[in-house]
Amino acid sequence: MSVFSSSRLRSSVVSRLRAAGCVFAEDEARILLDAAATPAELAVMVRARAEGRPLEHVVGWAEFGGLRIAVDAGVFVPRRRSEFLVETAAGVTPGGALVVDLCCGSGALAAALAARVRGPVEVYAADVDAAAVACARRNLAGTGGRVFHGDLFDPLPAALRGRIDVLLANVPYVPTGDIALLPAEARVHEARPALDGGADGLDVLRRVAAETPQWLAPGGSLLFETSERQAPAALAVAGAAGLEAVLGWCEDRDATVVTATLR
Known part of the structure; x- marks a missing residue:
């Protein structure tokens, strides 16, 4: 109080x-x-x-999925719309699943998913931003999760190949030309790599999707957020990688999520 x-x-x-x-x-x-x-x-x-500093950076935490997530200065702030990604992932995550949070930022997605799923889950995460990795290690400590610093799949243990049940990848999807249109809170105070998705916003997604089949277990799923405008192209990217993709949308949160499964 x-x-x-x-x-x-x-x-x-x-x-x-x-x-x-x-x-x-x-x-x-x-x-x-x-x-x-x-x-x-x-x-x-x-x-x-x-x-103009984000409130979450000022107080050092963000409310997400019913959890208090540590968010240090410069780290991407988890958005409420991404709770829909967690809810969607929970529907395909059995107890005992092996979960990887790629482009994990603060680790909010993996932490919230682990809290929702009945039974333990084995959690790994990775991010290219060292500050984000430090946050994620704190936020995932209670899950026993291991967090790695590096680009996409590169820092993950090779032993995870072909074993991942649920791959969360909240990849950056803002087109480079639209970064200047973002609110100053994001544009100025959050790490650019967490926002910039390249010319059409799908560059990082293409890299993730191309490698995903090597890492998923049979029947495993890649889940990622995109914009409504980009959804058709994002579905095509997942399909080109050999994944069976379906689209989910939450009107209340204005959130669009793709679930792409390895059959």
């Missing part, structure tokens, strides 16, 4: 955040007031948020 219970102080923080353009100023004020241990820390946090 925060020591800052004064309605006057709360009102002051809300006003500062609202003036800075924070749409959910009341909710953010509550989070900041609960997170700060001292008045000086609160002042630093409010200033950082008012200057």
Whole structure:
């Protein structure tokens, strides 16, 4: 419980955040007031948020899939729409499954999936960003997950080839030309490799899909997020890799997920 219970102080923080353009100023004020241990820390946090730093980077965590996920400065912030990816993956993940979270960022997807599935799962994850890897190791410690630093499949143990039941790959899918259109919170404060998907947004997906059949177990599935606009091309990429792909969409979260299975 925060020591800052004064309605006057709360009102002051809300006003500062609202003036800075924070749409959910009341909710953010509550989070900041609960997170700060001292008045000086609160002042630093409010200033950082008012200057445009993502709230999750300011407080050091994000709410995702019912979990509190550690998110350090510069690390990709897990979006609420990606909870649909976790929910979809849970439907094809039996207890005892071998799960890999590729382009794992903070490890939020694997952590949330492990929390949803009945029975233990064997978790591995990898990311090219060292800061993200550090976060993922903290977030997946409770699952016994192992997190590797490197590009896509390269750092994974060779013994995983042909054994992966569920491959989560929240690949970057923003076309390079659209990066400038992203909100400053993402464009300025999150690692560019976590956002930039190349000319048409599908470059990283193509690399992942091309190698996926070598890594999946028979009947295993690759699941990834894409945009509604890119969905037909993304399905074609999965099909060209020899995977049987189906599309899922969640209107509430405006989320599009492809499940591509090795038959």
